Amino acid sequence: MSVETAQGVLGDATIGELEAAVRGTVVRPGDASYDEARAIWNAAHDRRPALVVRCAGAADVIRAVEFARSQDLLVAVRGGAHSIAGFSTCDGGLVIDLSAMKGVKVDPERRRVVAEPGLTWGELDHETQAFGLAVTGGLVSSTGISGFTLGGGVGWLLRKHGLACDNLIGADLVTADGRLVHADAEENAELFWALRGGGGNFGVVTSLEFQLHPVGPQVLAGLVVYPQAEARQVIGRWRDLCAGLPDELTTLVNLTTAPPLPFLPESVHGTRIVVLAGMYAGPLDAGEEAVRPLRSLGTPIADVLGPMPYLGMQSLLDPLWTEGAHNYFTSAFIEPTDAAIEAVTRAHRGTPTPNSEIHLHQLGGAFARVPADATAFSQRDAGVLCNVIARSPGAAGFDGHAAWARATREEIARHGNGSMYVNFTGDAAEDKARASYPEAVHDRLVRVKDAYDPTNLFRLNQNIPPSAAR
Template identity: 50%
Template sequence: MSTDSGTAAKVIDEAYDTLAKEFRGPLVRPDDPSYATDRRIWNGAVDRRPALIARCAGVADVITVVRFAASAGLPVAVRGGGHSFPGHSVCDDGIVVDLSPMRGIRVDPEQRTARAQAGVLLGELDHETQAFGLAVPAGVVTHTGLAGLTLGGGIGWLMRAYGLTVDQLLSADLVTADGSLVTADENRNAELFWGLRGGGGNFGVVTEFTFRLNPVGPEVLAGPLIWPMERSASLLRFYRDWITDVPDGLTTVVMHRKAPPLPFIPPELHGAPVVMVVCCHIGPVEEGERVLRPLRAQGPLLDLCVPKPFTAHQAMFDPSFPHGRWYYFKALDVARLTDEVIDVVAEHAARIRSPFTSFPIFQLGGAVARTGDDETAYTGRTAGHTVNLNAITEDAEGFEAEREWAREFWSALAPHQTGVYVNFLMNEGEDRVRQAYGPQKYDRLRRLKAHYDPDNLFHLNQNIPPAAA
């Protein structure tokens, strides 16, 4: 499905008055003053110009614009938080279904549930749920959109204790390609509910989620311990053995980068190549101190793992991933940090040039692995780690070199990969999406796609084409 800018503009101009009467939110076109701002997304390397941005005020607006786009044959991009790595939140010469105005959250502390609309950001959800000492496991950057993160799986600081974001999902309301509103949960549209928990935005526009809440904080023992980069290989070998016995209440992320110029990092370390083990322990602080004692015995340059509000820890990575920088990612899962994997990591970590480039190695296991792999569309529960290679520059200058670093690094790790987390994919083609799910789940998702979106209206995503009739 494709259109040129003239065709799309003509179709929209001819139907605009009728559409505007049925649509409550703003309809933003290229000549509107807010267009330049409204079309921008988190990844500054993506520069696309939609023919219309439909800023939905509610479910009725979503239904209206989906029906219009389908009847007009226009491409559709769906924007929640606008954090899609490859820029699927915006399109050229089509319609952006912009859910960002839909930010309602309703917490029920007695039932331990939260209802959240699709425009909600992670930090906004945490703000509401932490008022009651509760949380949904969700992500590591607070300005990430809840919708996209959830639909792909949702890894974050609480996953080893409570599971992925999709493991907390109780129900979802979805507008399908024909403009119908359906609810999916364990009893209603159960197959769709299975597919939404990891299958991305392939089946429609989710307008609202209901989540199970879990007790967290409000204080946790969390933060980074920092060593010089030359310690990478020896530290990772210690770390690999140490994490085999840590409790599920501890989740760690190993991060390699040049130390950022943040207030809590001494000036003499700014720009120095470092390796960090970032920790989040959600149990009693004294228990966390005991668990971390062997790691602290490795003699870090800086120990910033202290008791703090969970919301403060959730925002820790925000300064490293601001809106507007140029981002390119390559990712894979590995079963464990073997000596071979560690040697590749240490070698390529030393080649980082940009002050913004980094790569987190997420520790999986715990509650993530206790859910059966067939229970959700998300795939990768038996992996030990997810590696996300983040090539980042301020703008176009130096971007190609950093991107090539990520590609070479990925190629060196590729012989050890067991899969890939779909939320960390760029535009890498159908075979890579199939690899993210495995052949059996992929075929099941294709059949589900054929039922809810047979014409592939929702194809600007990690696309699963509908099965042939």
């Protein structure tokens, strides 16, 4: 059966050659598994690719890249399929699906792990925690490891051990011309620099090697919940505390709406609340002393901050972030001045849906000690990362919800230098990539793009166009 693409028609024989060349499977429109194969976590993007190649290994990725290039097909790369801007799918092109590539090997002696890009953070944590080890992972355990890491990777170990990309010590990837190359601090070092924060611009990553750290299995973590009426006070006191908190403690303020959770009084269900979340990556007794001030920033509605498994904290938010909803995330690096706090709390009072939130991620610590030129992720002097999230169960009204998030981001970004977190840019637009990197970093990324993808085959990302495309 022939297939329509954005460039024309692929005949059955041509597709058959691809099917014969891969160990995985090729899914076409009309196949029983097509709708499942094309679906991604963020239902705001309902696309119909011409083909989905479910790769079984690096050789399949090479064949898929060669096929896409020979047929002039648009390429989308899918790992965990959590791309907020919808980069893990496309209309009329080829999806290179890595989700079946879940190989993982932990070296507990050297504290390293080699992992394939189809793994989620929950799956990788399961393997590393068997040895009491971890690396900075996603706040939702169903997030894929690859896209998260390539864009930076903000998580509960950020202040103690840095971003996920700071702990990346090597990667294999398939380039636009179908070569499998390795990148680390010595081999293809400039590419390695670009992979740590430059996103998926340079190829399809088929293997990642991380440095691991002793973490858990028990950590001191959880939530303290305050009423929205005390938001300015709670956030202001949190800000004042942050400068003196130990690196082992990473915190986050979530301005949200109270879900019907058993530890929350029924009287607050459906009302706006301020959630102070945190994790102490160190001895439990020292952690209790470190988190004590977080319990008295206001009048707590609930306090569920205590010892729990690291795996439990990593998956704590999962029930609130299941697939199938419509999502729009945007972001700004800011300084939490009084004016910024006022802007954030005012925006919280106008959230359009119960699932729409504003997050304030505490930065500093190990994150800030990485030299700005060591990785493509270079916003090391920021005080807070603010994420603005619009989420609704269906399409009804979603465009308006996303407009709220954009407007809120623009208002809050006035309290920073205008830069964004590349994983949370919301829209696919070159100005978003420009806003994610200082000019010198962007220019350096262009040079790496010129070397490894001069025709911009990999453009479904926060794109760094090569010189020839300008």
